[in-house]
Amino acid sequence: MDVFETRLLLRRTTCMTGAEAASVFYDPARFQRAGAAPAPLQKTLFGKGGVQGLDGEHHRQRKAMFLQINHPDRVEALAEVVSREWGEAVADWTTADQIDLYAQVQVLLTRAVCEWAGVPLSEAEAETRARQLAALFDEAGAIGLGHLRSRAARKATERWAADLIEQIRSGQLEVSDSSAASVIANHQEPDGQPMTPRVAAVELLNVLRPTVATSVYITFVAHALDTHPVWRERLARGDGNEDLAFVEEVRRHYPFFPAVAAIVREDFQWRDHRFPRGRRVLLDLYGTNRDGRYWDDPERFNPDRFLGEEPDRFAFVPQGGGDPAVHHRCPGEPISTRLMGVALEHLARHMTYTPVVPAALSAIDYGRLPALPDRGFRIRNISSRPA
Ligand code: HEM
Secondary structure, eight states: OEEEEEEEEEEEEEOOOSSSHHHTTOOOEEOOOOTTTTTHHIIIIOOOSGGGGOOOOHHHHHHHHHHHTTOOOOOOOOHHHHHHHHHHHHHHHSSSSSEEHHHHHHHHHHHHHHHHHHHOOOGGGHHHHHHHHHHHHHHHOOTTHHHHHHHHHHHHHHHHHHHHHHHHHHTTSOOOSSSSSHHHHHHHTTTBBOOOOOHHHHHHHHHHHHHHHHHHHHHHHHHHHHHOOOHHHHHHSSSSTTTHHHHHHHHHHSOOOEEEEEEEOOOEEETTTTEETTEEEEEEEEHHHHHHSSSTTSSOOOGGGGSSOOOOOTTTBTTTTSTTSSSSSTTHHHEEEEEEEEHHHHHHIIIEESSSSGGOOOOEETSSSOOOOOOOOOEEEEEEEOO
């Protein structure tokens, strides 16, 4: 079934799944994003005034800013810093009894993305900022204490980022022109004015937070390597040519961001289903990535499926569908895939380790948001292996 109705967060909601449904969902004439994000997520994951809730020309212009920040040369520059941080982290881990890969990768990614983005970060501050950035996505969907921690992290990180933007604008802090912090501080809105410091802070966090969130996918890369020893061997002996196929299959197969939301602009009909104006609609990303009408044997983890042609941009939607310049598709895919590739290179070719709980005994906990192996992913007996 492509479309069904339910009630979610006290609102009647229509859910859609599959590549055809995705192409309808991303039609800006039919859907808008203003008002689509659930309020609890605005107070944690997204913040207010960011690109996610914009439509039309305002959205396209703000989105161009992200595509400039994530220019291919800049992605390579980030990958270099991240790879250096991996080397240093692995050297530290060799003396530890065991480490929690998810938490440790968050710290190394925080150090790297801050350096690359032009955000000063003292060594003493790195763990606290990593924890705050992680709380924005790891506890965003939580209730009770977790939700409060996420809201507190949103307030603290917005204050920190807004302060930086003001320091850059006043000339107190000098950063390179191509860095994310500089591009955001100097971006002009359609009315020729800069963004308010608060909105600029939300956008700077829209770069820092999801880069640190790549730790979720990196944990899945480690889980997949352990679950599929034949692939681990193949990649360990390989020249890197098949790394991307493995990374893409991890993004297709493992759950991360389950769905995206939009609001119907004007009444319309699709597949005998009525979409009334104002209705909230969810596109099921996870189900679309495993839709048997497009994917052969979709439940099987099989990186070979990515060794041929590129998949359809509405069928492979782990970070949204369509064209990132025009639609709300994530502008960070080149970053997340590249940083997963760097992680894969280190995990498969530059280090050896033993998982504390083998992946076969550690199922993915789908009740958690983001989903993760239910017993975490701790590793021990860590040694670095020279290139
Ligand atoms: C960790 C891996 C990531 C996942 C799972 C992810 C997932 C997503 C998803 C599902 C969307 C929504 C698409 C839609 O609304 O149609 C999105 C949008 C976005 N992502 Fe990512 N993302 C990731 C990494 C990144 C990175 C590394 C960056 C930036 C450096 C980034 C920046 C953004 C921004 C700014 C948007 C809003 C785009 C818009 O509304 O036009 N993301 N992402």
